[in-house]
Amino acid sequence: MRILQFSLTCLLSIISVPFIWASSKEQLFYDAVRFEATGNIDQAIENYEKILDQASSANLHGNLANLYYKNSDYGRSILHYRKALLLDGNNREFLSNLSFVCRTANLENTDPPKNNFFDGFSINFWKGLLVFFLWFGLLLISFLFFLRTTNRSIIFACLAWAGAITLLTFVVFDFTRHENLTESQVIALLDRKQGDDNASATIPLRRFAASSSTANASVRAGESLFVDQSQLEGYQSHQGPNSQNWLLVRTADNLKKGWVRQDEVGWILKN
Secondary structure (H helix, E strand, O other): OHHHHHHHHHHHHHHHHHHHHHHHHHHHHHHHHHHHHOOOHHHHHHHHHHHHHHOOOHHHHHHHHHHHHHOOOHHHHHHHHHHHHHHOOOOHHHHHHHHHHHHHOOOOOOOOOOOOOHHHOOHHHHHHHHHHHHHHHHHHHHHHHHOOOOHHHHHHHHHHHHHHHHHHHHHHHHHHHHHHHHHOEEEEOOOHHHHHHHHOOEEEEEOOOOOOOOEEEEEEOOOEEEEOEOOOOOEOEEEOHHHOEEEEEEOOOOOOEEEEEHHHEEEOOOO
């Protein structure tokens, strides 16, 4: 009997976990909206950050980006608008707000999400289509040879097939290049404690992975940077004293390059 009661208790506890988790998330959201309405922006940001630890959505990132803008933290505002657009690339409000924040921070809106026909499908779709056209073309040309079709028809089929393969190869290559850039892209961020100095402060790109190192150059909060790839695997990183992690980054035009602390940048794809 005791074993049965214990089993039922465990089962009910397991079943109740998702409901408790959902209730907690909803409570955090309602509290965040209430804090925002009463002007307690810092507390609202903290609640949204806690929600994002549990779940992610374009609207959550958009709300958080708006709150960071109200706090004049343009770097984190741009970061979360970029995250929102990765989840909802056709959202005109996010696109407009991102451009507005960039103008306010005197930054160029670098590498915004593209919005065209090709981006309506995933890279796996284009890879599959490329393989399909490759084998379909080979089979079609073989079939035309088997039917002893005129040379003119065979040449036309070969040219059409080669053109389609070339176009699809270019699309797959462009998608892969864009994905690799997005995966290595980070946004420069200021220390949260800098407060009202956010508009003028910069992030140094140091010569070496050390706080005492001199800077090669500096970038403003919100600027897009790219983490260099390691020759072995992953990204160029270094762990300094006190377990402080460093990343080697560069600007899109390769004119600025140096080391930053990991907490001085925010990954667009990683949390």
